[in-house]
Amino acid sequence: MTEITEFKTWIASGPWPIDGGLSGELEKRGHDLSDKLWSARLLQAEPAAIAQVHQDYVDAGARIIITASYQASRQGFAAVGLSTDQADDLMRLSVTLAKDVADKSAQKVWVAASVGPYGAVLGGGQEYFGNYGVAHQDLVKFHRERIEVLASANPDLFACETIPDLDEVNALLEVLSAYPDIPAWITMSCKDGEHSCAGQDISGLAKAVANHPNIVAIGVNCTKPEFVTPLFEKLAKVSGLPLVVYPNAGRVWDGEARCWIGEGHSTLPIQIVKEWAQLGAKLIGGCCGLGPAAVTALNQDLANLR
Numbered sequence: 154m155t156e157i158t159e160f161k162t163w164i165a166s167g168p169w170p171i172d173g174g175l176s177g178e179l180e181k182r183g184h185d186l187s188d189k190l191w192s193a194r195l196l197q198a199e200p201a202a203i204a205q206v207h208q209d210y211v212d213a214g215a216r217i218i219i220t221a222s223y224q225a226s227r228q229g230f231a232a233v234g235l236s237t238d239q240a241d242d243l244m245r246l247s248v249t250l251a252k253d254v255a256d257k258s259a260q261k262v263w264v265a266a267s268v269g270p271y272g273a274v275l276g277g278g279q280e281y282f283g284n285y286g287v288a289h290q291d292l293v294k295f296h297r298e299r300i301e302v303l304a305s306a307n308p309d310l311f312a313c314e315t316i317p318d319l320d321e322v323n324a325l326l327e328v329l330s331a332y333p334d335i336p337a338w339i340t341m342s343c344k345d346g347e348h349s350c351a352g353q354d355i356s357g358l359a360k361a362v363a364n365h366p367n368i369v370a371i372g373v374n375c376t377k378p379e380f381v382t383p384l385f386e387k388l389a390k391v392s393g394l395p396l397v398v399y400p401n402a403g404r405v406w407d408g409e410a411r412c413w414i415g416e417g418h419s420t421l422p423i424q425i426v427k428e429w430a431q432l433g434a435k436l437i438g439g440c441c442g443l444g445p446a447a448v449t450a451l452n453q454d455l456a457n458l459r
Contacts, residue, residue, distance in 0.1 A: 160263070160310060160336040161369055164395050164435045168459065170452045171217040171265075171399060171438030172210035178444045179206060193225040196243040197235075200250055207254040211262055213445040214452025217436065218255060218262060219312050222247040223269035226299055241302045248306035265338075266308035268325070270316050271295055280375075281342055283318030283351025292324035300328050304335060311337040315375045315440075317350035319357045326365055338370040338397050338436075346383030355384050359392035372397035375440040378425060385432040395435035402442025420447045423454050430458050 163169075184195060184202060195203050203221045210218055222244050230240035248266055255262035271292055272279030279285060285292075300311065311332075313325050322339060329337050341358055342350045349355060355373075362368040371394050373384050378400040385396055402419070421439065429437060437455065439447045 156309065156334055157336045157367055157369065163261075163263075164369060166459070167395075167435035168430045168437055168455045169216045169435065170214050170448055170455050171397075171436050172207070172213075172215040172219055173399070173439035173443045173445060173448050174401070174441045175203070175206055175219065175221055175223075177441045178209075179203070181444065182206075193221060193223070193229065193243070193247075194233075196221055196225065196246055196250075200246060203247075204250045204254055207251050209445045210448055211254055211258050213448040215438065215448050216260070216262055217265050217310075217438070218251050219265045219314070220247040220251045220267045220303075220308065222299070222303060223267040223314070224273050226274050226295070228295075229274050244299065244302045245306040248303060248308045252306075252308075263309040265310045265312035266303040266306070268296065268300060268303070268311050268313040270314075270318075270321055270342075272317060273315065280315050280317050281344075281350050283321070283349065285318070285321075289320065289324055292321055293327050296325055296328045297331075300332070304332055309336070310369070311335060313337060313339045315342045316340065317342045319349065319351070319353045319361060322358060322361050326361065326368075329365070329367055333366050335367060336369040337367050338372070339368060340372045340374040340397055340399070341376075343373050343376045343380055343384055346380045347387065354387070356387050356391045359388050359394070362394070363392070368394065370395040370397040370436060372434070372436075374399045375401045377401065378421065382425065382428050382432065385429060385434065389433050396429070396433045397436040398429055398434050399436075399438035399440045400443070401440045419443075420450045421454075426451065426454050427458065430455075 207218045225244045227240045251264040255264050270280040344350045
């Protein structure tokens with residue numbers, strides 16, 4: 154059985170819990186993530202802290218853990234004085250840290266290599282706006298470099314996440330075509346119940362990935378929970394792929410102050426979890442502001458739904 158077939162079979166038996174926010178949880182534990190590298194800074198400074206958060210999510214019941222490579226890139230690490238080889242080693246380390254935790258689990262835990270958007274590397278919250286004004290081939294080159302390095306560490310799958318713009322989705326799909334044996338999901342960041350953060354109809358995501366062999370799920374992440382149901386209704390009309398969602402706590406990112414503002418949820422209400430599962434969500438977790446406690450509650454809710 155190929156990796157993609159195995160993963161598809163497992164998804165179909167869901168819904169399953171995935172992990173919650175990594176950077177927010179690290180900040181809660183006293184780590185300073187105020188620079189542009191965000192959680193990726195700790196790959197060099199304190200990798201054990203990242204591993205501990207992964208472990209806490211597995212202990213909470215997460216069956217997929219997402220690596221600390223969201224903000225990691227050669228460009229980002231070069232800006233703090235690291236060489237290309239050092240940058241690549243740290244990106245591979247992000248996968249190794251998660252795999253070491255997953256391997257200790259009594260049940261199968263999948264490791265998803267985070268492939269964050271180009272905007273995340275810019276460090277100003279551009280992943281919540283899109284429309285970078287960057288040429289297609291430049292986006293392809295950026296993602297090809299990172300994905301090649303991450304693939305060399307043998308993750309179970311790619312989590313292409315917080316993608317604000319269909320132009321970037323298309324660049325990712327071009328790169329992913331070179332890895333037909335590695336499953337991948339693509340989740341977009343959305344500004345309302347219909348549109349990506351760049352203002353495009355979310356249905357375009359389903360149309361873009363149609364017939365792409367290694368896309369095993371599509372959906373949204375780092376998006377307000379109240380927007381998810383209408384977004385899923387639109388996706389489900391166009392695609393039969395399993396849906397994946399890991400919303401934020403419902404707050405808004407202030408790019409200049411580099412912090413989340415407003416009030417939000419601490420857990421996901423069972424009513425909306427059921428709603429998402431009925432619409433086809435097979436993988437549900439949390440993003441910024443939703444930590445291990447949220448995953449513990451989610452794990453029990455999804456076990457009951459299964």
